[in-house]
Amino acid sequence: xxxxxxxxxxxxxxxxxxIAFAMISIALAIGIPSAHHLSGSSRVSATANDLxxxxxxxxxxxxxxxxxxxxxPSRDGSGCDDVNEWHRGFMLFxxxxxxxxxxxxxLLLKFKRPEHKGVRxxxxxxxxxxxxxxxxxxxxxxxxxxxxxxxxxxxxAAVIISNPGRPxxxxxxxxxxxLQC
Numbered sequence: 001x002x003x004x005x006x007x008x009x010x011x012x013x014x015x016x017x018x019i020a021f022a023m024i025s026i027a028l029a030i031g032i033p034s035a036h037h038l039s040g041s042s043r044v045s046a047t048a049n050d051l052x053x054x055x056x057x058x059x060x061x062x063x064x065x066x067x068x069x070x071x072x073p074s075r076d077g078s079g080c081d082d083v084n085e086w087h088r089g090f091m092l093f094x095x096x097x098x099x100x101x102x103x104x105x106x107l108l109l110k111f112k113r114p115e116h117k118g119v120r121x122x123x124x125x126x127x128x129x130x131x132x133x134x135x136x137x138x139x140x141x142x143x144x145x146x147x148x149x150x151x152x153x154x155x156x157a158a159v160i161i162s163n164p165g166r167p168x169x170x171x172x173x174x175x176x177x178x179l180q181c
Contacts, residue, residue, distance in 0.1 A: 040154030077111030
């Protein structure tokens with residue numbers, strides 16, 4: 001009888017298994033939405049910071065090369081796409097003849113393929129291309145590039161480029177209004 005009671009003491013009862021399952025279910029119900037929010041916020045922040053890095057690079061190359069540098073959406077790195085969607089890729093090139101089109105012999109500085117498929121990135125309809133002059137200035141109206149989580153788990157971010165060419169991160173539009181995804 002001693003052998004039977006030892007074997008019985010080391011087993012789980014059905015009630016203990018149900019309690020453990022309920023506790024795991026509650027932990028997952030609380031943890032999964034938090035994990036989605038965390039991963040969405042991480043994707044948005046990483047994409048926005050990467051854009052700021054490339055804008056700083058374009059500005060410094062325009063000054064260094066003493067020519068205009070264009071940044072525009074591009075899927076293949078050969079030319080600018082006539083869209084305001086940047087999440088499919090973008091490129092930077094030295095625009096020596098200042099026609100805002102990458103011509104034969106113009107230096108491709110960088111082609112950036114999308115890294116995070118869970119984000120959407122776009123600029124305003126009127127600012128499909130950003131141009132840095134040799135002075136480091138970015139002429140035209142203040143540009144806003146919006147970065148959004150495709151699933152809506154994270155708050156959007158904006159990269160705002162001022163006329164003097166300085167990019168900055170923001171959680172609102174340049175005028176202080178809310179970002180729309």
